[in-house]
Amino acid sequence: MELLIGFVTTVIVVKAWNVVRLKRLTKNAEQAFWHSDDFNDGIKKLGSQSSSPADNPFLALALVGHAGGSRSGRASHATASA
Numbered sequence: 001m002e003l004l005i006g007f008v009t010t011v012i013v014v015k016a017w018n019v020v021r022l023k024r025l026t027k028n029a030e031q032a033f034w035h036s037d038d039f040n041d042g043i044k045k046l047g048s049q050s051s052s053p054a055d056n057p058f059l060a061l062a063l064v065g066h067a068g069g070s071r072s073g074r075a076s077h078a079t080a081s082a
Contacts, residue, residue: 022057029058039066 032045039062046059053060 025056025058033058033062 029046033042036042036045043059043062046062047056051059053063
């Protein structure tokens with residue numbers, strides 16, 4: 001029984017740490033990325049030098065979204081029709 005309680009406590013602590021980390025990353029994404037001059041500046045502010053996409057879900061989302069948009073031709077199509 002003590003082993004089960006220890007395991008559950010560990011899971012709770014790890015989940016709580018992840019919530020705190022994600023809140024910090026969210027605040028950074030709101031303050032830095034969305035108020036950047038351009039996409040590359042936003043990526044730098046998300047911490048592309050200090051963290052990896054595996055550690056920062058906002059950085060991963062921005063990179064995947066940008067890659068997907070440029071592959072589909074949507075960005076060039078939108079600027080061509082404007």
